[in-house]
Amino acid sequence: MNPDNYLYLSAILFTLGALGVLIRRNAIVVFMCIELMLNAANLAFVTFSRMHGALDGQVIAFFTMVVAAAEVVVGLAIIISVFRTRRSASVDDANLLKY
C-alpha cells in the first residue's frame, strides 16, 4: 500500500465533517463534526511528517490538539449559556443579532 492513502483518507474524513457541519442543526453535533475536521487535518500533518522525515508536522498536530481542546471548552460553555437563555441547542435558534 502506498502511504499516500492516508492523505486520501484524511481528505474523505474532512469532507464528511464539512458535510455534517452543513446539514446538521444541533450545535453539539456541529461541534463534533468540527472536531472530526480537525482530526482529519491532524492525520494529514502526521502523514506529511512521515513523508518528509521531519517531526515538525507532529509538533503542529500537537498544537492543533491544544487549540482544539481550548476551542471545545469555550464552545461548549457558549452552547450551555445559549441553551440557558433560549432553551434550545439548535444553531438556527440563536438569531437575536439578526434583528
Next chain:
Amino acid sequence: MGNTGHGETFLFWVGSIISILGALGLIFSKKIVHAALCLCTVMLCLAFFYMAQGAVFLGVVQIVVYTGAVMMLFLFVLMLIGIESQDSLVETIRGQRWLAVPFVLAFGFVLIGVYAHANLPEFVGTDAANAKGGGNVQSLALLLFSRYFWAFEVSSAVLITSATGAMVLTHRERTVPRKSQREISIERFERWGKGEKVSLTGLPNPGVYAQHNAVDTPALLPDGSPSEASVNATLRGRDTVRGFRPLPLPGARRNGAAVASRGDAGNEEVSQ
C-alpha cells in the same frame, strides 16, 4: 520506502473502513449520544494510524486528550442540556441541506484530485528523525523547546484564557437567596391551602422490584396501577419509562388475570 508493510496495510484498510463508517454515523445518527460514540470510534482509529506512522506520542495524546477529555466533556454537556433535544427539520435557508451535498462532494473531489495530481515525494519515514533525539518523545521535546518554544508559550496562554472564558461564560450570579427546605415546605402548604393541586409530601420514589430496580421503573399505587409521578419528567418526556408487568398472584388465577390486564392498561398509560 514506497510501500508499507503488510501489517500496516491491513491496519489501514480495516481502520479506514471503520473510521469512514464512524464519520457517516456521526453525521446521520439521530441520537446525539450515538453520534458521540461514532466520533470516539473515528478518533481511536486515528490514534492507531498515528502510532503506525511513527507518531507514538501523538497517538497516546490523541487517546488521552480526544477520546478521554474532549469526548467526556461532550457527553457531560449532553447530559446537562438534555439528550432528548432532537434536530429541527425546519430549514432557515431553503434547500440548504440538498445544496450542501453536491457542494461538499465537489469540494471532496477537488481535495482528492489535488492529492492525486500533486507530485508527492517518496516517503522518508520518521525512524531517522525519531532516532536523532533517542526516541519519539525526546525528539519532539527537542523541537518543542527550541524551534517551537514561542508557540508553546503562546499555547499555554490560550489554555489559561479558555479556562477563564469557560468559567466566565457558565457562571451565573445568584440574585435571590437560595430557599431552604423549610421555606419550600411552608410555601407548598400555602399553595395547598389556596386550593392548588400540590403534593404535600414530595413525589414518590421510583419502584424497587426484584426484576428492575432503576429510576425509569414506576412505583405501584395501592391499587396496582403505576404512578406517573414517581418517574422523572425528563424520562417521561423522552418516552423511555419501563413498563411494569405484575407477576400473577399465587393461588388466584382469575384475580391474577384481572390484575395482569389492569397492569397492561397501566403500562399503556405510562408509555403514552
